Amino acid sequence: MKLWKKLSLMTVTVLMAAMAASGMAVIYRSTQYNQEKTLEGCEQQLSAAAYALGKELEYGPLEGYSEATRNSYVNYLIKKIGAEKYILVQDGKVICNLTAFELKKPEDERWNRPEGYSIIQKRGNQYIIVAGKQVPAVGKEQYRLFLVQDISELYEDMKAQALFNLAVFAGAALLSLVLIFLMTQTILHPLRKLQQAARDISEGKLTSRVDVHTKDEIGVVAKAFNRMAERIEDQVTELSQVSERRRQMLGSLAHELKTPMTSIIGYSDSLLHVNLREEQKERALQHIREECSRLERLSSKLLSLMGMYENDSIFMEDTSMKELFERVARLEEHHLQKKKLTLIWSCDMENRKVDRDLIESLLVNLIDNSAKASKEGGQIFLEGEKDRIRVRDQGCGIPEDEISRVTEAFYMVDKARSRKAGGCGLGLALASRIALLHGAELHVESKLGKGTEVSIIFRQ
């Protein structure tokens, strides 16, 4: 069952139960009261009649008359006191009965109380009151006066009232049921929105949000839900990006392996199957060797990349950055001369705890990149400041939309050219990894056609 149905049914049930209980209590109480009042009234009437009868009989005017005369006198008296609802009993025998009823057991002692006794009896469909009382002492004769009154009407009234109450109750119940249904539905409507949004998200529509701004608990839940949805969306996007990058990296790796493999397979195939001249055979072998060392380079770079991902054991020592720069400049000198490039370096850095080999290879890497991008006769700047090292060139630059990706493994802005220059697309990935190990960040800024500036920013 739906929550709104449950809630409204629950409310209606409780409400109805309360209403029914109070209604029943009221009806019961009023019935009781009416009965008491009627009985009281009867008793008063009876006692007044008994008193009057007693007074009449006290003077004993019947003394000496015959039985029949006496009876008719008594009949007369009772008629005079009131209507046809009295029964007079003398010494346990009915001597006068004007009612339509017959008195059973008139001799029963309970009727002989001076204060009177009354009872309600049911005769068929009729309810009657029987009240009996001793007539105050009249000589030596014992008289009892009974009052019998039909009170069926009273019960009819009560029944009608109960029925009316029931009708009102039913009407109120129906009305409240409808009203409560409508109200709970309105209150719980945001829940349905929440459900829809949850379904959307589970179906992969991660951008779905709940449009609920109430201030109640549902509003709070909706807010929390939206926050959760946002997190999920972020994480899923990030995850899919990561896996996409990984997929691309694997694809690139496969591609990088294919080129040297093509050569190696081709040359060895030729050596095996093709009738080559001696000098061609030699060239083929040279090529196989070259391509193998290309693969070796690739694998060792990959290994160092992987190794650094897993094993953070690096050897940090207090290093004079100036000496380190000098050594890098010396290492690059020969390489740069071939392209007629000049390395201009300056260093204002203090000694720093670094892994010399790693930082050296990082700088060599960055300078090599700059050299590849630079035109012949260009300049490359290596600058050390307080907490950053900058490698700047005036080369071809990197397109803006690719800057964020250059540190990905195997990412090459210009694949064909880069491979020709001996690159395999791992340099910057490695560099950013080395920077990270030193608590530094790699920051790449570039303008197409103007040059590139890579900064290694050390955090304190």
Added chain:
Amino acid sequence: MKTKILVIEDDSSISELICMNLEAAGYEAVSIADGLEAERFLRGSGGKMSENSGTEGGIDKSEVALALVDVMLPGKDGFELMEDLQAADIPVIYLTAKDDVISKVHGLKAGAEDYIVKPFEILELLVRMEKVLKRTGRSRQQIRIRDVVIDLKKHSVTKGGAQVQLKPLEYELLVTLAESRNVAFSREELLNRIWGMDYVGETRTVDVHIGQLRKKLDFHNVIRTISKTGYRLEDME
């Protein structure tokens, strides 16, 4: 005159590999390593190419019978060169490491005759080239091996000017070996190629026919048995 093949490939090692094998198989190879350079060559009116050609003389684009084109090239990629290649009426076989279906379809739709995925076998390359050359009517009219001349049009073979009578299967075998001269064929490959895939015969059949060819053409030192491989028709000129 040798059939001229244009090789547009930026990886110098692969380029040299292809040229080396083409020359061994009796073609003349011209290599270009750059997309833009290829474009210049293809657009140039009668411009001669002499550098990188590996041969002494320069050649004209109209002499090129077939182009082997790498897809990923610096400057201009292989697909972009298609228009110029078609304008110069040169059939194209793409060579690429991209073996995904989409780029294959893209290459063939653009008008390439064939598509070979790296790494490839030399024999496969040569056979596919020969097929394309035949299909486009650019195959050689005759093949000369020492004093033997195979006239591919007339289906006749002469040795030192004298007609040599060959059975049809012997002729096919000779042509297959001569078209990819200096490249070794396995017996299975020869069976497949000449007798057909369905032929259920022994590789001995090949040996028998090779023996006949050797005898009829005096090719005992030309058609060589390569141990563990098969046969190779050797002719280094």
